[in-house]
Amino acid sequence: MDKHQRKARWYFGGLASVGAAMVTHPLDLIKVTLQTQQGHLSVAQLIPKLAREQGILVFYNGLSASMLRQMTYSTARFGVYEAGKDYVKTDTFAGKVALAGASGLVGGIVGTPADMVNVRMQNDVKLPPEQRRNYKNAFDGLFRVYRQEGFARLFSGATTATARGILMTIGQIAFYDQTKIYLLATPYFHDNLITHFTASLVAGTIATTLTQPLDVLKTRSMNAKPGEYSGLWDVVKHTAKLGPLGFFKGYVPAFVRLGPHTIITFVFLEQLRINFGTSPS
Helix, strand or coil: CCHHHCECCCCHHHHHHHHHHHHHHHHHHHHHHHHHCCCCCCHHHHHHHHHHHHCHHHHHCCHHHHHHHHHHHHHHHHHHHHHHCCCCCCCCHHHHHHHHHHHHHHHHHHHHHHHHHHHHHHHHHHCCHHHCCCCCCHHHHHHHHHHHHCHHHHHCCHHHHHHHHHHHHHHHHHHHHHHHHHHHCCCCCCCCHHHHHHHHHHHHHHHHHHHHHHHHHHHHHHHCCCCCCCCHHHHHHHHHCCCHHHHHCCHHHHHHHHHHHHHHHHHHHHHHHHHHCECCC
């Protein structure tokens, strides 16, 4: 059997996403810091400021939470998508979108607690020392949020996180699969690294554009102090004070982070599939 015909195991997407997160975490931290600031520091101003004030390791603040988020969020959405192929026809783009949307819904809910702790740990870098939460790691953050703010607080921002998860999974997985099919249908592409890179670059661009407004709202909601916002609409109004572009704040670093993250994830995933996947039924 040609090993390129192998199918991915349900947990391969989670493993690939963890590997990608370890590479792109500094970019994610910069994106979160840009989104939560009310000032107008650019990326070029922010990076040297953080490095000068807190050292180079500051860019890996919250790495444990980022990895935990991928273990929950991405394992769930990729796992549901792979398992769902046995029950949902994905030979059409509409079928891929429907299954990806359902997968993103599950992943968004499952991944919200780790995502909230991830946002908080990354955002600590820009707070005054006396206001920092100083979570030791992701599990310490989850325990302290539960103990100090209650169980419901662990799912703060779940609405926007879930909506974002749906759009993200459609943009990444459904568009990756469909783009890969289009590329392989031409005589110029084969099931190799070039095709995987091209399809994932397209998917990363689409996913960033679809999710950026919700990503901004999610980040603000998760990082808010208890009672700072009365609800999701209050977060929208607060963000709207920055103008329409406020909803796309941090778009460039978001793409710079999500583009490589998407590419690395699918490159890792395809290598896992080709080398360790199961035989097609």
